[in-house]
Amino acid sequence: MEAYGGRRGQAERDAITVEIGYALCSAAFAAVVLFGAVAGPALIFALPDTMEQVSLRAGLVLAAVLFAVRVVSVLVRFRQTSQPSQPGRTRPDS
Structure with a gap:
């Protein structure tokens, strides 16, 4: 993204979509x-009915929590990575 809130280019939008x-x-x-x-x-x-219900509910709750945590962690990590604006250039002044 360009400095100071400029519009995103197609490559940046594609990278976000892929991520x-x-x-x-x-x-x-x-x-x-x-x-x-x-x-x-x-x-x-x-299994006994009680154990079956507890196991199913625990699986649903844990799966939902894991899903949310995984999505957030991947997207936050992507946002934090500093990507060069041009391939091969790693410093802003290069």
Whole structure:
């Protein structure tokens, strides 16, 4: 982005779009894996009703929290990385 609130170029908009897509896909994958690990035994094996309900609810809550944390952490990390405006140039005065 240009200094002092200038408009974003197409490359910057594309980079943001790709990063958002990566954040959502990686968060969804991590949430599904966590849900499977926590609630999977309740879905596969015959457990007591109380244990099954606790396992399913815990899996849903933990998966939702992990999804949100993953999306936020990826997007915050992307925002904090300083990217050069031109390839091969790493300093503003170069």
